[in-house]
Amino acid sequence: MENGVRKDYLLDRWVIIAAERAKRPSDFKAKPSPRDMGKVCPFCPGNEEMTPPATLLYIEREGNLLEDRDLEMPRRSDWIVRCFPNRYPAVKPRAKEVIAAENKLLYRTRAYGFHEVVVESPIHNEQPSNMRLKQLKYSLMAQIERVSTFYRYPSVRYVQMFRNYRREAGASLSHPHSQIIATEHIPRILREEVESSNKYMEREGRCIFCDIIELEKEGPRLIYESGYFVALAPWASIQPFEFWILPKKHSASLLEITSEELEDFSKILKTCLRSLSEALGDPPYNYVFHIAPKYPRGVDEFYHWHLEVYPKLAVWAGFEIGTGMYINVVPPEATAESLKAEIEKYS
């Protein structure tokens, strides 16, 4: 009995699981993207003049990683990971401009912050689902390094790391890249997750995410377990084939991850994305890291960082927009079964 209206573990987010509306898995199969033939890719090595100067470069020398923080040649071409400001930023680190609310009904603040692009590989079509593990790890390392830098700014309260894959999921360029937006807001979803995990801690004396992992590890929604991580299809998945990856050891923020853990994370991320790609013909997706926001008292230690992956397989339409509720035609138990089966084929 998989139907019903389910509530997210933490959020006031409800989803109607409507398996009768379900389609065959083949109905979700993605169409191949049109190749962007003939166009010059601004993210490919050699085209650095087309993007702003780098803010961080990783270089490889005889198999060793060099981090170029001097940036004397911010447009050099021999990088393996390259970070730079977004040319059309949503937020900006400008001076202490103050935007007053116009009146009590027209409330606003300045759009302060940082918006960067991380080019994850010099190879134009090396996506995480088929990336060399070392490269995937370097790309994540560079992102974590940039997030750490942004968190040091006193005004920055939260940094969102995210990846849009394929045009249907909002990527305007196909070269592998992620984005980072640092803001002085703690966004609604993060605030709600933090409040919810704090309440649970008060009531139960344990981390809610640790309890979720404990509960789901043996159950029908587990997809994969590695040394340090679990991948699962969450109870109240709002999209077909949605999955999350969580560290088994309690950790509020990704920023404290060890090198060994990051290597393991790269592996489980690649494994899961490859199984998604195999199951559905390389579909578009968005993935988002949720890490502990920074409060004036410091980072919230009861939070538990994780990654959420949302394949773009359904249109959020009038019902979702009007109500804030969701309809999902693929129960997470079916998602887990399907992704697990793909992973087993390769192991």
Next chain:
Amino acid sequence: MENGVRKDYLLDRWVIIAAERAKRPSDFKAKPSPRDMGKVCPFCPGNEEMTPPATLLYIEREGNLLEDRDLEMPRRSDWIVRCFPNRYPAVKPRAKEVIAAENKLLYRTRAYGFHEVVVESPIHNEQPSNMRLKQLKYSLMAQIERVSTFYRYPSVRYVQMFRNYRREAGASLSHPHSQIIATEHIPRILREEVESSNKYMEREGRCIFCDIIELEKEGPRLIYESGYFVALAPWASIQPFEFWILPKKHSASLLEITSEELEDFSKILKTCLRSLSEALGDPPYNYVFHIAPKYPRGVDEFYHWHLEVYPKLAVWAGFEIGTGMYINVVPPEATAESLKAEIEKYS
């Protein structure tokens, strides 16, 4: 100075207005949809066998409206508006099935309710932006009648009326139609709007929507004003070209609308949708009615019903999914200017 991070009048919903990212209006122009040539349309008159039996039919006889409630011929073909259950319903009026929560982390309820389709015209390509006014009024009347019927069920707490236009906005068929979903949940967005308007009433002694109308009526976000309604681009629009239509007279629920008001509403709705269509080449959109939910104590009288129109012109990607915040590259002031200009061309 149009940028900044704006908060919705009522909701904890924030949007970064990033006009520098803006494109020319022509960048939003929709591509024409592929015609569904050769396929039989299940919503066209004569094909009633392809859909479930009607639950309400409007018939026209010598220019007068007949409402067929006996439904002795639920698949007759001479209707002008036809309502019937969705063949793949998200919710169902089944018996008192109880779905228990599996445990405190896995909370769920049954998916009880009604899910109907309203075919708004017998003419395959008569969309609201070019619909005969009388037909548009009848189609809205039929929807209101169905909503009233659902609200009479003791368990029904909220009814969402919505319209998905074009495939990109979630419509699987192009024949003009709307949908109605009645649930025993009060969805998050409605609950938040009701709580917010109640708090405002307590504090200010007035309806927040009445104050919004008062404030916006003279300002840069007003699009159009008719005898009974205003159309405006809301302060914290989350989509380019988003607009709302609100009744000037305080009214909690659409269900009490008079015939004269409904005629006026049909006019302003058609006017605004036509201007949107002219400005952007008939783009996809979702529109949603927000009407007062039904509490055990009755309908909330401090609520103020309205229509929200969301053109589908941007992809909600990693940032929006991860944070619950939005980025909108078209300030509502620009939306109002552009739609106003289109309306003036025709008047």
